[in-house]
Amino acid sequence: MNRKILCKTRIGLVLLLGFFLFACSDNNNDDDDDNGGPSVSTENLLALHNSSSPQYNKNCSTCHEGIHTRQTLDPSIPDAHVAMLPFAAGETDSDKKCTWCHRSVDLVQAAGSPLTLRTSLRKRIDVKLCTLCHGPDGPAKQFYRVSLSALNPDGPELYDLICSGCHGVLANSQVAGESAAEIQEKITENEGGMGPLGVLKNAQIQAIAVALGGDPTLPTTTDGATLYSQNCATCHGSLATSTKGGKSATAIQSAINADIGNMGTLSSLSAEEVQAIATALASISPPVTVDGVALYADNCAGCHDPLATSTKGGKSATAIQLAINADTGNMGTLSNLSTEEVQAIATALVSISPPVTIDGVALYADNCASCHDPLATSTKGGKSATAIQSAINADTGNMGTLSSLSTEEVQAIATALASISPPVTIDGVALYAQDCADCHNPLATSEKAGASAAAIQTAIDNDRGGMAS
Numbered sequence: 001m002n003r004k005i006l007c008k009t010r011i012g013l014v015l016l017l018g019f020f021l022f023a024c025s026d027n028n029n030d031d032d033d034d035n036g037g038p039s040v041s042t043e044n045l046l047a048l049h050n051s052s053s054p055q056y057n058k059n060c061s062t063c064h065e066g067i068h069t070r071q072t073l074d075p076s077i078p079d080a081h082v083a084m085l086p087f088a089a090g091e092t093d094s095d096k097k098c099t100w101c102h103r104s105v106d107l108v109q110a111a112g113s114p115l116t117l118r119t120s121l122r123k124r125i126d127v128k129l130c131t132l133c134h135g136p137d138g139p140a141k142q143f144y145r146v147s148l149s150a151l152n153p154d155g156p157e158l159y160d161l162i163c164s165g166c167h168g169v170l171a172n173s174q175v176a177g178e179s180a181a182e183i184q185e186k187i188t189e190n191e192g193g194m195g196p197l198g199v200l201k202n203a204q205i206q207a208i209a210v211a212l213g214g215d216p217t218l219p220t221t222t223d224g225a226t227l228y229s230q231n232c233a234t235c236h237g238s239l240a241t242s243t244k245g246g247k248s249a250t251a252i253q254s255a256i257n258a259d260i261g262n263m264g265t266l267s268s269l270s271a272e273e274v275q276a277i278a279t280a281l282a283s284i285s286p287p288v289t290v291d292g293v294a295l296y297a298d299n300c301a302g303c304h305d306p307l308a309t310s311t312k313g314g315k316s317a318t319a320i321q322l323a324i325n326a327d328t329g330n331m332g333t334l335s336n337l338s339t340e341e342v343q344a345i346a347t348a349l350v351s352i353s354p355p356v357t358i359d360g361v362a363l364y365a366d367n368c369a370s371c372h373d374p375l376a377t378s379t380k381g382g383k384s385a386t387a388i389q390s391a392i393n394a395d396t397g398n399m400g401t402l403s404s405l406s407t408e409e410v411q412a413i414a415t416a417l418a419s420i421s422p423p424v425t426i427d428g429v430a431l432y433a434q435d436c437a438d439c440h441n442p443l444a445t446s447e448k449a450g451a452s453a454a455a456i457q458t459a460i461d462n463d464r465g466g467m468a469s
Contacts, residue, residue: 155211224280292344360412
């Protein structure tokens with residue numbers, strides 16, 4: 001009799017365990033459907049944290065199930081608290097480092113299964129807080145496409161997110177009336193553990209001060225070291241070990257204007273402040289030299305082969321800069337190069353031996369033949385360098401893509417076109433039949449009889465009836 005009871009008990013436990021596993025499996029399948037894919041992989045962290053990605057992991061506990069115990073269960077992910085605590089604001093000898101992230105939850109964890117935390121885990125930490133470092137404005141690896149605005153910041157939102165955990169809600173803040181200068185000073189001196197807030201931009205600090213009813217004015221300074229620390233160190237390291245040593249004021253301003261690496265957030269810096277930062281960077285020892293060979297290897301070799309066999313030997317600084325400005329072949333990514341650096345690359349390209357000659361025939365074949373037929377039967381025989389350059393400038397027939405060609409190269413193509421024998425004549429009747437008759441009837445019955453060259457060109461320029469083609 002006892003054996004029967006024992007057997008039934010075992011069967012009951014097995015059935016109960018099976019039901020539990022089935023329920024968990026069903027929950028996981030629901031999560032998979034929500035994620036738009038099968039099991040979660042930790043290989044692409046950016047995709048997992050990006051809400052616009054089909055790989056977005058809505059169920060954080062898949063990886064961070066044991067986060068409430070300060071130990072994640074996936075050994076491939078570092079202990080989140082150990083990794084992040086040094087970057088959390090607040091005093092180390094109190095719970096303020098914890099409340100900076102966990103502002104709206106009871107930090108005393110309830111006993112029981114972590115499964116009960118799945119529904120509230122995402123709510124425990126505001127993702128906007130993570131974007132301070134992991135958004136496009138931050139210094140850390142980007143996990144999020146958006147972040148708190150550094151150009152038009154919302155003071156009350158910033159205060160609630162960044163300050164309320166230690167200083168109370170805005171309406172009853174313990175630091176009401178605090179000025180931007182006072183906030184900046186406390187961050188600089190790491191008062192109350194505020195040092196990690198060095199990731200905030202000046203405009204964000206000023207917005208918080210306005211929300212507190214304080215003076216938003218930040219003291220102006222021409223101390224380049226201080227300005228570098230406030231505006232540059234979070235991305236480029238401390239001044240002594242900066243990766244930007246030797247950068248000129250022109251290069252810095254160009255990067256700000258082009259919003260390289262989100263540097264557009266520094267657009268409030270005056271010319272004097274930018275110059276002060278450049279002067280501080282120039283003081284780094286040893287000085288950074290403008291090495292054209294190294295610059296070519298870092299910025300150009302990936303597309304144009306090593307310098308010794310480069311396909312761009314002899315390219316002038318002007319041609320390189322034009323290609324950067326026009327984003328030819330995605331060269332716009334090099335817009336942070338200074339005039340001196342572009343010149344250094346051009347100098348390195350001139351050093352290639354044997355020298356690269358300007359071969360108009362080869363240039364025509366590479367840049368023109370696909371639209372205008374091989375040189376021997378080209379429809380553009382006799383075209384002058386001026387006419388070619390005008391077509392490039394006006395982007396006629398998409399010729400703007402050739403804006404990287406130098407004056408010498410355009411002239412070489414024109415010289416090649418002038419060499420065609422017999423010369424190609426410009427036959428208006430044939431051109432009309434080829435380009436116009438389909439829409440405007442044969443020439444003898446054309447509905448555009450008498451239209452002037454100026455009228456035709458205006459219709460082309462304005463793409464009237466698709467004539468830009």
